[in-house]
Amino acid sequence: MDTIAYLGPPGTFSEEAALAYAAGRDARLLPLASIPAVVTAIETEAATAGVLPIENLLEGSVSYTLDLLIHETNLQIAGEIVVPIRQYLLARPGLQLSDIKVLYAHPQSLAQCRRFVERCLPGVATVASLSNSAAPAEALADERPAAAIGTLRAAELVGASILAREIADSPHNVTRFIVLAREDSPPTGDDKTSFCFGFTREDRPGSLVGALQELAAENINMTKLESRPTRAILGQYIFLVDINGHHRDPHVARALERIRQHTGMLKIFGSYPRWQGANGNHHPSRQGEER
Numbered sequence: 001m002d003t004i005a006y007l008g009p010p011g012t013f014s015e016e017a018a019l020a021y022a023a024g025r026d027a028r029l030l031p032l033a034s035i036p037a038v039v040t041a042i043e044t045e046a047a048t049a050g051v052l053p054i055e056n057l058l059e060g061s062v063s064y065t066l067d068l069l070i071h072e073t074n075l076q077i078a079g080e081i082v083v084p085i086r087q088y089l090l091a092r093p094g095l096q097l098s099d100i101k102v103l104y105a106h107p108q109s110l111a112q113c114r115r116f117v118e119r120c121l122p123g124v125a126t127v128a129s130l131s132n133s134a135a136p137a138e139a140l141a142d143e144r145p146a147a148a149i150g151t152l153r154a155a156e157l158v159g160a161s162i163l164a165r166e167i168a169d170s171p172h173n174v175t176r177f178i179v180l181a182r183e184d185s186p187p188t189g190d191d192k193t194s195f196c197f198g199f200t201r202e203d204r205p206g207s208l209v210g211a212l213q214e215l216a217a218e219n220i221n222m223t224k225l226e227s228r229p230t231r232a233i234l235g236q237y238i239f240l241v242d243i244n245g246h247h248r249d250p251h252v253a254r255a256l257e258r259i260r261q262h263t264g265m266l267k268i269f270g271s272y273p274r275w276q277g278a279n280g281n282h283h284p285s286r287q288g289e290e291r
């Protein structure tokens with residue numbers, strides 16, 4: 001049986017991603033206290049795989065996860081899952097919106113609900129929580145009139161009441177998660193490959209375009225390009241790329257090898273089936289919606 005680790009406690013969006021990945025597999029879920037704990041659990045074989053948030057529709061990349069992939073682990077991306085993100089304002093039963101003096105929220109969720117918080121909770125003190133299910137539990141344990149941004153399932157689990165619904169800045173809010181494992185996935189015919197590269201030689205005009213040209217030369221579609229600091233020299237960057245295709249496809253393998261030659265440093269994060277939606281239709285899973 002597979003063990004799928006995720007950022008707990010139960011009630012997080014990460015749990016929804018883990019459930020979507022576990023569907024149809026012989027698997028059990030393992031809630032852990034932090035994202036680094038998920039990585040360590042897979043590395044030490046306490047878990048077979050784990051889910052990590054990598055990109056949100058409103059807030060963009062989860063830089064924490066990108067930096068883990070670049071600098072801290074050789075685990076591979078074996079899958080991706082897109083989860084609808086529906087945030088709720090939760091509090092101890094009996095409290096009203098106008099009573100609230102403290103707001104517990106995961107920093108990502110606070111950023112995704114900025115407009116609601118500025119308009120409806122001006123001047124309220126915010127406290128950072130480790131997850132969307134830890135936040136409601138912490139708000140309920142606070143003696144002050146506290147609320148939390150959290151999931152509907154977390155509200156049910158801790159017995160919180162709902163002060164406001166769907167408070168994110170966009171009703172279409174979604175987060176993409178990656179599945180990390182010790183090995184990536186075999187080719188399916190509809191795959192993506194994620195990798196990063198950096199320039200180890202002198203800075204020359206056209207270096208970046210030269211590397212990317214190798215993808216165009218093999219007719220490979222790039223679906224994402226971004227950069228992160230190298231953490232060594234200010235002004236030097238690591239470029240992260242997603243492409244369509246599997247690194248075992250001959251044309252992808254050729255392009256990656258030439259990029260390695262151009263740049264001096266290439267790290268392949270893995271190839272994995274492109275997210276097809278919960279029903280195989282390229283739309284995000286609807287299972288995060290109110291039940």
Ligand SMILES: O=C(O)C(=O)C[C@]1(C(=O)O)C=C[C@@H](O)C=C1
Nearest residue numbers: 012013014053106108131132175
């Ligand atoms: O706290 C949770 O529910 C999580 O699963 C973490 C997390 C994240 O870190 O991005 C996941 C999805 C949402 O974008 C907000 C928070």
